Amino acid sequence: MDQDYEAGGAVGAAGPGRLSAMSWRNISAVVLGAIVGVALASVYFAASSPGNFLGDIFQKMRMAAFFAGGYAALTAVIASLGWWVLGKIGRNGLLAAGSLGFAATVGTYFAVNYDGAEDLAGMMSVVFPYALCGSVAGMVSWYAGDHGDRA
Numbered sequence: 001m002d003q004d005y006e007a008g009g010a011v012g013a014a015g016p017g018r019l020s021a022m023s024w025r026n027i028s029a030v031v032l033g034a035i036v037g038v039a040l041a042s043v044y045f046a047a048s049s050p051g052n053f054l055g056d057i058f059q060k061m062r063m064a065a066f067f068a069g070g071y072a073a074l075t076a077v078i079a080s081l082g083w084w085v086l087g088k089i090g091r092n093g094l095l096a097a098g099s100l101g102f103a104a105t106v107g108t109y110f111a112v113n114y115d116g117a118e119d120l121a122g123m124m125s126v127v128f129p130y131a132l133c134g135s136v137a138g139m140v141s142w143y144a145g146d147h148g149d150r151a
Helices: 021-048 057-088 096-115 120-144
Strands: none
Touching: 021 057, 021 096, 021 120, 057 096, 057 120, 096 120
8 A cells, every 4th residue: 555645534645554633733622622522521520519618629629630541532533523524514614513512412321321221301401501511612622723724
């Protein structure tokens, strides 16, 4: 496999077995979005959970970040696949990135936590603030990635 792929492929002009600069920028953007999403979700969890707010906020944030990191990794995979599909149909703007972050977060939460006996409305009320964090993470990823305004 000696030939290079078109720009935007996994290989690009860097040659076989190497990621192009655009791919690294997009990978970095997804990681940055995941970090922002985990940070926002951790702060929300720490602020909304009962207890001595000032005494154990950092302990709560560490615990939340640990669990949110697993969700973020799974959500990033789902969102990356969704972003690929949206790119194929030409829907790759800021609104699409935010909507995808929201939907991927909700989808990940339901896939992991829904057992059939749960009240869907109740689950949605729990996941909604975290889905907003996912939406912001999607927009951060879009802004940090290659969103079409770079040469």
